[in-house]
Each structure stands twice: as structure tokens, then as C-alpha cells.
Amino acid sequence: MKKLLYSLIIIIAAICACQDENSELGKSLVDSSFYNIYVDTCTVDISTILMDSIETRGDSICQLGHYKDPSWGEASATYYAEYSANSFTPNENYSYSFDSLVLRMTPSGHFWGDTLTQQRISVYRLKQPIYLDDDEDLYTTTALPTESTPLLSFTFTPRPGQKRELEIRLPDELGKELLTDLIAEEDYFDSQDKFKEKFPGLALVAESNGGCIIGFLVNESSMAITLHYKEITSQRTEKELVFSVNTDYAYTGICHDRTGTSLATLESGIENLIHSYDLDKHAYMQGLTGLYNQIEFPYLNNLQDAGEIVSIESATLYLYPQAGSYNKLNQLPEDIRLYITDENNVLEDYVYGSDGVTVQTGNLSVDEMFGRDTYYSFNVTEFIRNNFGTWGIKRQKLLLSLPDNEMITTFNQIIFANDPDQERQCRLDIRFKIYNEK
Template sequence: MKKLLYSLIVMLAAFCACQDENSKLGQSLVDSSFYNVYVDTCTVDISTILMDSIETRGDTVCQLGHYKDDSWGEVSAAYYAEYSVASFSPNEDYSYSFDSLVLRMTHTGHFWGDTLTQQRISVYRLKQPIILEDDDDLYNSTILPIESTPLSSFTFSPRPGIKKELEIRLPDELGKQLLNDLINEEEYFDSQDKFKDKFPGLAFIAENSGECITGFMVNDSSMAITLHYKEITNLRTEKELTFSVNKDYAYTNVRTDRTGTPLATMVSGIENLVHSNSMGMRAYMQGLTGFYNQIEFPHLNNLQDAGEIVSIEKAILYLYPLAQSYNRVNQLPEDIRLYITDENNVLEDYVYGSDGVTVQTGNLTVDEMSGRETYYSFDVTEFIRNNFGTWGIKRQKLLLAPPDDEMATTFNQIIFTNDPSRERQCRLDVRFKIYNEK
């Protein structure tokens, strides 16, 4: 612990401890006292862990773009998507004329980087259908071959917090071919397997000159291809046919280069975690690149020195983001989770609220004025009670990460600061009772 509890009187003064009136219980039998004590100096050991890969198949959000950052390195996000076959029944009494083939994309409002710059994205045809990995999944590390020349390229400006729709016109040649083949009832429209053999899908690749990564929704209308055409009888009727993303065969790919950053030597796997005191008193969490944290309280049992019997009444964990590491080019996650693991790092449960049912989400407090009092907090009373007085294999640990859906769909990030010599660092506040016989 940062400050040891050797003297009750000194501790009460130094730590603004709260003491109730001495309880003289059964004085004829024993002379004893109860005290309520508060201390905010329990050491928090927070480490950084890198996942090997993240499953991104089937997500309702994709990320596109490129960004280079001093802390996280150079990151590129691409999207690979198979498209679902569309149903069309031509009428022999009608004629049809092609209008346009349009790709529609809707921002989620998520961003990472300089939103005042433009981002250029190229759309490529895949060379082959998307095939699932051996375990029937697709990951952020999966890369597929693409055609050498893009079908189309476009430039857009990110709009933080605004769900704006983009429309990108795809080549007329592709649109005319699709319409003609639909009218002729070509065989590859008979099933999804036949359709993807003919049209394997698209890859959305960002140019490395970009300075922002942006989130886009994936649903029946966003990231979908719409064929606009006219149905001609006595009148010309505008029609459209939509090819939406087959999310079972679509995923976000992430490529990174962390050379020259504090994370350059990170190796994936929980056994390769790096403690904050080996990373400049900092710990790193970020969705999609796969960084999360482990938390331990190595000196918790030193509280036993405060009295003959020590009872934990309340324990609150405070986690502070590094000042000026957020808001300008990135977003703090509003929801982060604590998970309890055993000594072998096997997940056992969430950390719940006082009702024992509600999963805690970090209770983010934002200091809009100075940022000095921006922090996450968790009530870890039950966890501390269960682990107080335990050692070795009986001691549980905590893992800290965004919820699964955000881990796989955003680059929201936190750099935690954990320097014991400074204010507003990661800390554990504990209120406890002590009992002493006189």
C-alpha cells in the first residue's frame, strides 16, 4: 500500500478518517472498541493486455479509414462484405431501362482522428467468395484477395455525432450488367451460393494518406447497393432493387503498425500483460485493436494491520483517463465492464451493482470545464470483501474492457494514468471497521 496503517490515531488524522463513538460493549467482561475508518491509498496494479484477434463477423457497425497516432501507432480499417441476392421477377409485357447503381452509407457518429480532413476510400471487387475460418468466424486480422483496380473511389468528410447518409455511384457498366442479367433471369440469381460465385462481394479500402477513421452502420439500407431502373409500360415508373450486406459473411479488418509507440513491444496473450509501471505509469484500452486491462490490488491485505478484526464496509475503484488524451481526436467509451476471473484468468462473472443484478458500466463522470475530474468509478465492495485476506491461487483478479459489441465495432479508447506520485490517478477508496480489545 502507498501508506501503511501502523497507527490508528495518525491514520485517522492523515486520511480524514471517519470514526464513530467508541462502543463500550460488555465492559464487565471485556473492554473493546469499534472504529469506522476510511483510506484512499490502496495500490491499484493495472496492466495492459493485447488480444490476438477480435471476431468482427456479423456486426451492425463497420469502420473505414486510416489514422496515425503517437500513442497507438498507424491503424487502417477496411470492410469486406458479401451481398445478398435480390429477388426480381421480370414482366414480359414491360421493358426496362437502367438509371444508376448506388452505394449508400450512413455514419454512426463514431470517429477517431482529425474530422476536419477528408478521407478517401476505394471500392474493390473481391477475387473470391468470403469463406469462414476453421471455427466458423471472421476476425479483424482476416485479409482477402481483391482485384487490382477499384470499381470506384470517393472522398468524404467525417461528421462527428451526425448520422449523415452518403451516396456513391458505382460504375454504370456493372449496373447495366446486373439489370440485363435480372431481366434474362440468369441462373446465378437462383441462390445465394450461385450469386456469390458470380459476384463475390466488395472490399472498402482506405488510402494511407487519410487522418481519420469513421464508423458506418451496416443494415438493410446502409452499406447496401441499390439498383435504380425504370419500368416502362404506358408510363415510366421509377423502381429500385436493393442488394444488402449478408452480415454472416462480412467483417471489419484492422491493420496496425505500432513501431515507435509505447505499445511497440506488446505481444498478444494475457500471459504477456505489461504492468503500468513498465509503460510510463499508463495502461491502454481500445476497441478493435484489442487492448484491454487487468486490475489487481497487491497490498490489500495490509489493511489487516489496522486492527485485530477488520471488516470491509465499502470499496470504490476510481480510474482516471490521462488528461488531454481524449475528446479532440477520439471518444471515451461511455460503457466499460469489469469481469471477475480466477487465478487462471478464467472468466467467472461480471461486477454487479448493489442490487446484485445490474452490470456496472463504469459510471463515467466528465469534467466539461477542465477535464481534471473526468473518471470512471466502480463499486467493488463485494469483490474486495471476497478477496480480503486471501492469497495466491485463492485471490481473484479483475479484467477491464469495453462490452463485446463496442470492442468489435469502435476504436473508442482510454489511456489510464496510474502514477502514485500525482493526484487524480487510479485508486481504491476503502471504508472499513476495525475492532480492538483493550
């Protein structure tokens, strides 16, 4: 805030260089002056907050893998899935032969880590069906028991930008058992409750030495199990039966260890937020691990000292990612959101654009050549106007987060720089007018 006060002193002292040509109003009637002033050093207090957990049940994207990063810590992503019952009516005049049982997986294009390293995933059978928590949901922190020995393990190399489907062959014994029971019309295919008791589902678990986490689509074909068989009469006809994920009972589980990082002492809950000046002048945002931010402007009302009447004309918030914190391993999200909260941190609304309708998304500007002038920006004029001159319980706050769909399905992330003694840090640019009677 010292910079702000110093800037105001300099600006007001040299006001003739800053005022517009019509700054003196009604001079013949009243001895007064009206000035336009711009200041770009208003303190931005940005904090990091950790959510207790994130709901991931029913998501259209799951995450698999393991990655360790010096800034964020160590993270592992496991996918737990129940499968929907399916069946066919066998013809007593036909015979049937098993071909294969295949798990199909289509990458979503999301990744975090080194995509040049091979990833090894083990597929386990769940010991028991998936049940919802007491509040009828499933969260990143929910862990389920699996059988001690995997059905199989497989290795693949991620290919960012490509959605080429993976086909993982499951054990023939499982496929033959399913086909035999289908032909015998076993009653566990009659309902979902019976099917899940017989076949509780799968857990896809990454090895702990992996160097990347990859997103996969979850839909009727991706993450689905397909039984390939032949229907034999006078000729052989290839058939398939798909067991798709029952998304009501499927979710991504996350294990996140922040030991050894600046975030090691961070506890969940907005009441445990840590200010950037206590995090080496940084703030952290990341999907799935539940990191988001609170923003306040503690010295905003000091602008009242600039004149007898102060009118806010415009205000723009600039947020700079820490140089070197984003690269081919950690890509910046294109879309982030600002939310307005009351003094009790209850969400009230989005921060909209100048039309009052369009939700702002951060207006990411990327310095492709040098990487120094990459930043997000928000027009916060209305928010600053509404909070200028307010104190205590009347003062609103801002929350900054990824959009909901990215917060619950990706590891997209940003480290914000907030060192007031350095260039390209979080800042609030304000243009305002002052009126003084002489």
C-alpha cells in the same frame, strides 16, 4: 504501498479523531475498542492486455478509414462484404432501361481522428468469395485478396453527430450488366452460392494518408447496393432492386501498427500483459484493436495489520483517464465493464451494483470545466470482502473492458493514469472497521 502503511500509522496514532462516538463496545464487560477507519491509498496494479483478434462477422456497424496517433500507433479499417442475391421476374411485354447503381452508406456517429479532414475510400471487387475461418468465423486480422484496380474511389467529409446518408455511384457498366442478366434470368440469381461465385463482394479500403476512421451502419439499406431502373410500357415507372449485405459473410478488418509507441513491445495473450509501471505508468483500453486491462490489489492483505479483527465496510475503485488524452479526436466511452475472473483468468461474472442485479458501467463523471476530475468509479465492496485475506489460487482478479458491442464495433478508447506519486490516479478507497482487545 508505502503510502498505505504510512497512512495507517498516522490514522491509528490519532484514532480518537477518526472513531465514532460508539466505538467502545461493552466497556463494562470487556476492555476492548472498535474503530471506523478510511484509507485511500491502497495500491492498484492495472495492466494492459492485447487480444489476438476480435470477431467482427455480422456486426451492425463497420469501420472505414485510416488514422495515426502518437499514443496508439497507426490503424487502418477495411470493410469486406458479400451481398445477398436478389431478382425480379421480367415481363415479356415490358422493356427495361438502366438508370444507376448506387452504394448507400449511413454514418453511425462513431469516429476516431480529425473529422475536418476529407477521407478517400476506394471500392474494390473481391477476387474470390468470402469463406469462414476454420472455426467458422471472421476476424479483424483476416485479409482477403482484391482486384488490382478499384471500381472507383470517392472522397467525403465526416460530419460527427449527423447520420446523413452518402450515395456513391458505382460504375454504370456493372449496373448494366446486372440488369441485362436479370432480364435474361441468368441462373446465378437462383441461389446465394451461385451469386457469390459470379459477384464475390466488395472491399472498401481507405487511403493510407487519411486522418480519421468513421463508423457506418450495416443494415438492409446502409452499405447496400441499389439498382435503379425503369420499367417501360405506355409510361415509364421507376423501379429499384436492393442487394443488401449478407452479414453472415461480412466483417471489418483492422491493420494496427504500434511501432514507435509505448505499446510497441506488447504481444497478444493475457500471459504477455504489461503492468502500468512498465508502460510509463499508464494502461490502455481500446475497441477493435483488442486492448483491455487486468486489475489486482497486491497489498490488500496488509490491511490485516491494522487490528486484531478487520472488517471491510465499503470499497470504491476510481480510474482516472490521463489528462490531455481525450479531446475532440478521442472521446471517452460512457460505458466500461468490470468482470471477475478466477486465478486462471476464466471469467466468472460481472461486477454488479449494490442491488446485486444491475451491471455497473463505470459511472463516468466528467469535469467539463477543467478536465482534471474526470473519472470512472466502481463499487467493489463485495469483491474486496470476498478476496480480503485470500492468497494464491484463491485470489480473484478483475478484467476491465469496453462492453462487447463496443469492443467489436468501435475504436472507443481510454488511457488510464497510474502514477502513485501524482494526484488523480487509479486508487482504491476502503472504509473498514478494526477491533482490538486492550
